[in-house]
Amino acid sequence: MNPFQTLRFAFGGLAANKVRSALTMLGVLIGVAAVILLLAVGNGSSQAVKDSIEKLGTNALTVSSGSGFGGSRAGSANGTKPLTVEDARALADPSAAPHIESVAPEVTTSQTALHEGTSHTVGQVVGTYPAYFKASNSKVAKGDYFSSDDVLASRKVAVIGSTTAADLFGTADPVGRKMVLGGTPFTVVGVLSAKGGTGFQDPDDVVVAPLPTVQNAFTGFGSVGQILVRPRRRTGGPTGEGRLVAGDLELDPVGHQVLRGGRPVSLSPTEFKLLAYLMTHADRVVSKMQILEHVWAYDFGGDLSIVESYISYVRRKVDSGADGAKLIHTVRGIGYVLRRPQI
Structure with a gap:
């Protein structure tokens, strides 16, 4: 049987059973479409997870107190000590930890911000060091970051998220303007680029200020919530065990x-x-x-x-x-x- 006869026989069979042929083709189309849809959803979910990780900082480690699932009471019962600035200082010691580039201890709280009669409850107020911005992949869209000198002097300056800026200042430029956060006046020195998010907590609803300023105004000079560590990228070959x-x-x-x-x-x-x-x-x-x-x-x-x-x-x-x-x-x-x- 030559190819022409094969094709004529096949088309004849399709024409003789139109309904069955149509249902078969419909099943094939549905199956192919389902596979394409599943692959698209899987790839989209994978990319969403990667984007979320990148927003948190791709080269950063978070050090938390090992309190376990029982919370602070379980941690105290097991003898677990809370993290302190001394722990951050130890991690920043280049002689003891030469492979760590920067360290940023963090304390967090929630406060209400006021500006010219407008009130906004900030989801997250973070007290930290300037190294936090690079480690957490937080980039400034307007203004600038606060400096190490601001930390040493405990200045009342802050970098705010895009959601906080929009809710509190509207369309006005927040940089250089003052806001009252939990009863303490702060000067806005920068606005962070929008990260976006699909969870319950908006990552753009944030105020970041020098650690001692937040401790003095809100949390007290006790333990810190966590320590953000950025490891040093390895360059060159080894010269011995840490030498x-x-x-x-x-x-x-x-x-x-x-x-x-x-x-x-x-x-x-x-x-x-x-x-x-x-x-x-x-x-x-x-x-x-x-x-x-x-x-x-x-x-x-x-x-x-x-x-x-x-x-x-x-x-x-x-x-x-x-x-x-x-x-x-x-x-x-x-x-x-x-x-x-x-x-």
Whole structure:
């Protein structure tokens, strides 16, 4: 039987049983459409989950107190301690945790905001550090973030979400305007880009302010709710178990030992933390404020002059009498840099 006869026979069979042929084709169409629909729903759900994770921050870890399912009472019964700023400071210690880039402790509460007679209950008021914005993938659409200096000075400044801005300020630009949050006046310095959400809590209904400001006004200086940690992206090959190397300078955070040209260098705990921070940021200029917040943490009561003093101490011990090149350099008007010697 040639192909022409095969086709004629097939069309003849279809014409002889029109209803059955139509129902068969309808079943095939429904089956194919169902498969396409299921694939589309599955891919859409997968993309929605990925988008939600990206909104939370794709390179961030959340550290919470291990209270278990029983809540705070169960945690107390099991001897679990709440998180504190001291825990965040320990995680930010470059000598103890060289693979952590930034740490942001958080306290959260809910308050009512007022502006020129307009009232709005903010779903989430977050007290934290500037590192929170990058770790949580929170980008500013208008204005700017608050700074480390705002944290150290406990300034009453805030970055607000797009929902909060729309409900409280309407079409006006909130940046530079004042609002009263829970009875405390705040100046809006920035508005976050909209994240969107389909859950019960609107991620854009938020006010983010310096940690000590929120603690002083609302939550008190006790425990923190959680700590947001951003790990450092790994660059280059390993030089040992956590060992940092810059030319003939070696720092072992595990053994708490420093060698320059094979010669032991005796450093105090603070000097060791300072050198570890400089070495983890080798060939990059770091400001005095960055050093202060990472080595001494935000609740340190001193000023930037202590950074200059400790840089002098470390430079004297590490560079003085060394056969190799000077490693720690001052960048006037900006900060300091530990430069690896050129080979």
